Amino acid sequence: MDYHLLIYILIFLAAFAVLLPLYLRAEDRIADGPHTFQKAAILKVATSGLCALCALLGLLLWSVPPELARVFIPIALICSVVGDYFLQYIALDEKRFTIGILFFALTQVFLIVSLCLHHGVSWPEFVITAVLACGVWALVTTLKWKLGKTKVPLICYAALLIFMASKSVLALFAGAAGAANAAADTTVGITLPLALMAAGAVLFVISDSLLGIKYFSGAKESRSKLYLITYFLAILLIALSSLF
Numbered sequence: 001m002d003y004h005l006l007i008y009i010l011i012f013l014a015a016f017a018v019l020l021p022l023y024l025r026a027e028d029r030i031a032d033g034p035h036t037f038q039k040a041a042i043l044k045v046a047t048s049g050l051c052a053l054c055a056l057l058g059l060l061l062w063s064v065p066p067e068l069a070r071v072f073i074p075i076a077l078i079c080s081v082v083g084d085y086f087l088q089y090i091a092l093d094e095k096r097f098t099i100g101i102l103f104f105a106l107t108q109v110f111l112i113v114s115l116c117l118h119h120g121v122s123w124p125e126f127v128i129t130a131v132l133a134c135g136v137w138a139l140v141t142t143l144k145w146k147l148g149k150t151k152v153p154l155i156c157y158a159a160l161l162i163f164m165a166s167k168s169v170l171a172l173f174a175g176a177a178g179a180a181n182a183a184a185d186t187t188v189g190i191t192l193p194l195a196l197m198a199a200g201a202v203l204f205v206i207s208d209s210l211l212g213i214k215y216f217s218g219a220k221e222s223r224s225k226l227y228l229i230t231y232f233l234a235i236l237l238i239a240l241s242s243l244f
Helices: 003-027 034-062 068-088 095-119 123-142 148-181 192-216 226-241
Strands: none
Touching: 003 034, 003 226, 034 068, 034 226, 068 095, 068 226, 095 148, 123 148, 148 192, 192 226
16 A cells, blocks of 8 residues: 555544544533534534545545546445435434435445446345335335335335445455455455445445434434444445445
């Protein structure tokens, strides 16, 4: 690994390690008043913005001219920053929820475009997406989750998320199979970007699943911040995947 790239990554990891705990602490105190709520919102956007900045600057510094597929990763992460802003204000204005979901849907679209440019398109991810999306629909209907008018947009978003995650994981498996079948070819196999993207995609799915349970299942309010931790780790890993 390039020495300067390593220093670059360490700087962003250090900043992330400072910002995330600050945001989580502020999130615990959002009920104390408008000032603490605004502070939490700023820290949330700053934390996700840091990941977008990491990918964007990395693209400009280490990919000259920029590879087309990589261009879509910082764009996706910028969309997630905007989505974070709107979703932070759900408690004050539920209409912003739809806007937040729209930007997170764009996040998944741009990640899918990046993955398809890198690894092509194959039928298994479509099958997996169709099966799991139907399963999500059946599950929320059976459990009578209170989604209201957001049910269709959320299912569409879930389908995009599932497609992105399945595409990432299948690309990782394809790399592993390629390594097994062509051990002498050093260009084939599991690469660090593949592993980071797949891990980030899986964490994204876990985070949104936990978020859905928290807000729509009707269960007792949980103070767990696991859905936030997994989300920020997801976008951090996705950002890092664009640097190699």
